[in-house]
Amino acid sequence: MERNFTEWPLGSTDQGATLSIYRANQTRSNAVIMCPGGGFNLVTMDHEGYAFADWFHQQGITYAVLKYRMPHGHVEIIREDIREAIRLIRARSAEWGIQQVGVMGASIGGYIAATAATLYHGTDRADFQILLYPVISMTDQLTHLPSRCRMLGENIPEAEKKALSLELHVTKETSSAFIVLAEDDQTVSPLNSLAYYTALLKHGVSAELHIYPQGGHSFGFCDSFIYKNLWTNELSQWLNAL
Template sequence: MKYLVLTTLLYMSTILSAQQPIERPLWPNGAPNSNELTGTEQELEPHRVSNVTQPTITVYPSAHPNSKAIIMCPGGAYTLLATDHEGHDMAPWFHAQNITYVVLKYRMPNGHSDVPLSDAEQAIRMVRQQAAEWNVDPKQVGIMGASAGGHLASTLATHYGSKETRPDFQILFYPVITMDEGYTHMGSRINLLGNRPTAEQLALFSNEQRVDAQTPPAFIMLSSDDQAVPPANGVNYYLALVRNGVSASLHAYPTGGHGWGFWDSFAYKRQWTGELEKWLRSAL
């Protein structure tokens, strides 16, 4: 009886500890590059963070060993991070799917396009290195992003530097994909590449042009009436994936505009959560 009680208490302790978020600095010994921003982090309004100089990951470990892990890159036009509905608010839902969920607080580019990508690569590197501690299957680590965070997620998916930093899958909410002036999000483009990008820079960060057969599978969702980031961003990325034989799932909802994330006010929240749950269980 005593053994049973101790075993039960140990099990409950493990479950509770697994639910506690863990925050870790991304570059404890200093980042290898700089965006030339100085000063301290600023919260422009609740859950809208700018001037990130000390990037972090916040990990919500699954209670189940060998779980999938998803690293979320919040949006904000590469000038701030919307850390609530495009970040921490999603943790309980993913935890209910037995997924280790990670929110990446990444540095803004400030015209230094290598900076966000290096943070995303470091985040996936850390998750794989700590896989046993955080109950993660290192072969099932995905990247997710919303809006400009979707650009960062798709950049990692198409620009990863090694097998160690290649995501196993990607999930994109109403993503910025292209730098093509005809249908990009200009604020994100300017913040990423500056006011006078070269043709080479524009091509390099137009991620629909970077897809190949090694690009990881994708789940893409957007609204047809999005006036901020034209739906053609996600649609053309989907078509590029299909042309290259990459498994892809595209979900276009008729209304909702831009930036709905995990908000209950989005009319199709039940649809996207259900479709994503099914995709995570059956398509990977």
């Protein structure tokens, strides 16, 4: 499929973060920035990143994949990367015919995406969010401990855990959400999504939560996930209603 593809460095040229952008030929006035997972060991750019490009292209949506830097104990690094990605797309919105900029994330990438939808303000905040089996909380009971350790280090004050637990910071300004996961996810507790969804509803934020009985973790855009057609059709309908 013919696509308009460009790769943009974020920040200084030696920073390491990049944004791979697939511009839709006939835009529907939306753009989506994808944050793949990888547990802060790596960024799973294929099945949780590039693999979605054709699907979004068919929807008429400009799609971008963020290759973010590893935090190595510094949470501000990932915050900078997703913020710069949003700013890059917004800076070209008039030229590219984009009115809404959404974020999407899988696993720990879901945490990065939801950060931009929950903690950011003004034009830095995403207009909508799509989350796949996301890490949401930094609390001991819910978080993915290896990812938290790589992002924040070993010894984390309780106040910092709460400050970075997104379910505790939802407001009526938080972006509308589409959340999908499998009930049998043994890597990231489904209770992350449930806590976030509950907080969204409590504050009157429009949200959809789709939980499938099996599929485990990290199914991304894989054909092996037996509910792939079902959840992507649901996502298409949700995007049409934005």
